[in-house]
Each structure stands twice: as structure tokens, then as C-alpha cells.
Amino acid sequence: MNDYKIIPLPKAEWKETPILMKYTTEEYYDLEMQESADSFEVKMVKKRFDTPVTHTPQEYDFPDTLYQDHWEKAEAFGIVSEKNGKKEMMACIEICPEEWSNRLMVTELWVADELHRRGIGTALMNVAKEQAKLQKRRAVILETQSCNVRAIAFYRSQGFKLIGYDTCCYTNRDIARHEIRFNFGFFFDGIQGRFQ
DSSP states (O other), X not given: OTTOXXXXXXXXXXXXXXXXXXXXXXXXXXXXXXXXXXXEEEEEEEEEEEEEEEEOGGGSSSOOBTTOTTOTTOEEEEEEEEETTEEEXXXXXXXXXXXXXXXXXXXXXXXXXXXXXXXXHHHHHHHHHHHHHHTTOSEEEEEEETTOHHHHHHHHHTTOEEEEEETTSSOXXXXXXXXXXXXXXXXXTTOOOSOO
């Protein structure tokens, strides 16, 4: 990870900092589902778009920012550079406890393009896992989109498993748009939830 140091990003200083989440993808996981009176059979099959698709913050009504009000107990960590006396966020992870289920949610994970492939994503995810252990959480959970295949591959490499999906999280046409919410989880042995 070279000389990059991950530091806390206090809410008082970093609230409402935009996260420039942008990616281009050539693939997506397509939902194939068969339903009968007694069963649901679901497969997620990787397929290719006819042309690459780019998702940017501008296409959504709720662009990502740190410390959004609905994440009341959020904490953020990241890498900051300073140029001409001005601080600039270069990477971040935001986490928030889901108290009722004893899980820790990753609400944001972002690394600037120029810092990709330097182990920073792994280092940030390790911060989340360490915080979860310190808080005695039974799992770390997060969401991504079925078309963000690079993020999915990264989460799987970090030991996360697919734990669910939502076919109408973003719009009523998520399946047709090939942008289904995927939920992933990383589990700690020996730590239980509220319901044991």
C-alpha cells in the first residue's frame, strides 16, 4: 500500500463530502428465476452487455456522501492528501452498526481511480473487519449492484458471500436494467446475534 495511511474521518469535518462513485462495466449478473407453487429456483448468471455501461453519481437523485443523516452511528476512515493547505479525500470506508441484528454495515467504500490496484481496498475492508471484531459483531454486510462485477469479484476475494438480493431496490425496472441490489456478508465464527 506504499505510503498511504488510513486515518479516521471525523463527522464534524467530513459530513456531506461527496463520494464520486463511478464505474464502467461490460458484464452483469442476470437473474434467472423459475417459480412454482412449491419452489423458487434462482440463478445469477454472468452475461455481457452489448456495449459497456457507465454509472455515475449524476444519474441518481441521491448521490453518495459521507455521514448521511439516516446512518446515525456511522464512522468513516480513509486516505487524505493535502495540497496547497486543502485536504482531499482519496479513499474511504464508512461503517454503521445494525444494532438489532448485531451486524456492521459497510455503507460506503470508494478508492480514487489513481489509487486502484495498490491494496487500498483490501486495507479499508480490513479496517471494517477489525472494527466489527472490536464491537463483537457477528458479521460485516454490504450492498452492491449486479452489474458492478469488479466490486463483486473484490468482495468475494475478501471472503464475502452472497446473502440476498432485491429486484426493486432502485427502480421498478431493476431486472430489465440489469442493476439488481446484491447483498453480501462476511461472518465471524463464534459470535452470535440477538437471536441465538
